Amino acid sequence: MSGAVSTPMPSAYKKSRLGERVLACFTWAMIIYTMLPIAVMVVFSFNFAPNGRVALNWLHFTFSNYTHAFAIQDLTTALVHSLEVAIGSGLISVILGTPLALALARHKFWGKTVTDIVIFADIAAPAVVVGASLLSLFLTLNLPRGLLTIFIAHVAFNLAFAVVVIRARVSGLDKSLDRAAADLGATPWVAFWTVIFPLILPGIIGAMLLCFMLSIDDLIITTFVAGQTLTFPLWVYGAVKVGTPPQVFVLSTFIFAGGVLLALVNAAVTHRRQSV
């Protein structure tokens, strides 16, 4: 009886085929929409730039923006600052976050709910508030703003993301692994480094990549805590009013290409590991 009934009604079937087509077109339209500003960035990085400013219209193709990619000293310094903060804060975030992720995923303890709420609040808090409150603290403490305060702020917002990503990986682990290691005479410390750590390493790397991306991207929180120090987004934001030099598009094309490449390599490695 199921055969006769489960065959969809022809009209409904046709309708859903049509619906699927419409949805497919819509999805592709949205993908094009998503890529439009990226395409503008890449294409205009090859556009001739009169007076060292990006032109609004296509003039002619040139490589000279690329040969002069690092010609603006401040901009290059700002990019180096961004990379330093992104790598440093990513590393510290996972070092601080991994133990908490382990505690949350494998232990029941007093204060766990509160910890959950704080992590959640750290993720959900609006950037303006996080930035303004950190600035209030630094002003109260009379701490001069600079690379250090940028770094502190970036760890403060990255930490919660690191905990969530690593925690997801830890909860997938079989709890009997610890017991097996203990039965074989391993101390918790040895068991962690030889059994648990290698297994959650992909999660830790994933968390670090996410922190890196969030950090190198951040503008709102950084504007509050940077003082006179400039990161790449801050430099770009500051230059908008006087006109954007083509190097901005060139360097962000580099960042884009590097990020995509890294993500593809990461996906390929994970894929291979899973299929082995």
Next chain:
Amino acid sequence: MRQLRGILAPYLLSLPSWVYLLIFFLIPLGSMLGMALAVGNPLTGYTMSDNFSIFGQALSSFGDSFIRSFWYGTASTIITLAMAYPVAYWIAFYGGRHKSTFLFLIMLPFFVSFVIRVLAWEFILSDNSFVLGPLKEMGILPEKFRILSTQWAVIGGLVYNSFAYYVLPLYVVLEKIDRRLVRAANDLYASPVTAFLKIILPLSAPGVFAGFLLVFVTNVGDFVNAALLGGPGTYMIGNIIQDAFFLNQNYPMAAALSSMLMLMLMLAILLYSKTFGTDTIQEYAA
């Protein structure tokens, strides 16, 4: 000894993060409230007071910016939801072998700096850009037509920047839905529309709400889209806070405004976590 270590372990493990978040996340929120109540100026230093009237002052001076921010936030989040839901639905149900490829394409903007994305839109939307310029020359659009520095440019920028953030949680919930339920609905002669409204929509509600909260909070607090795509008439509360800190150096007012924004959004977040719990949001946030 071993048992004691077992009991202490979670506390020791969470200690470093807790200390960090206490000093650089929770205490600053308090010190911001303190700053709001301080009187003085940057040169002579500050002393605490009980000047609670500053909150009323903030509301009466900048109430319109608060309303505008919440309007931009609401409008942009609803538009983003309307755009992201069909995309997440199609990828989850019809993406086949290429699901992750489609998701990757949607997430490509993450690899471009936020400020560059907004800047690129400023290019695209500018009055004589390669898009509007030719349309005006052909006479399709009037010479005075402009998008930039209107509220729709700001809302459009907010929508673009939250699109991928909304597709992800929606995709996660839609992907989990058991396909047999839809099949069962068909068997019971439910029209595709009924099946969608009675099965898929309710089951995907957690993703809809989680995404709504994250996108809404982010967009209400944004000032970059308003600064680059908007004009004098599109000032959001983020721009006011920014100006109060750096242009006017009126720290107490800046702190009062951000405290109020925080309290308003925390209320929304609390209401949310009471209704739906915090587990889902953590799952989707990453």
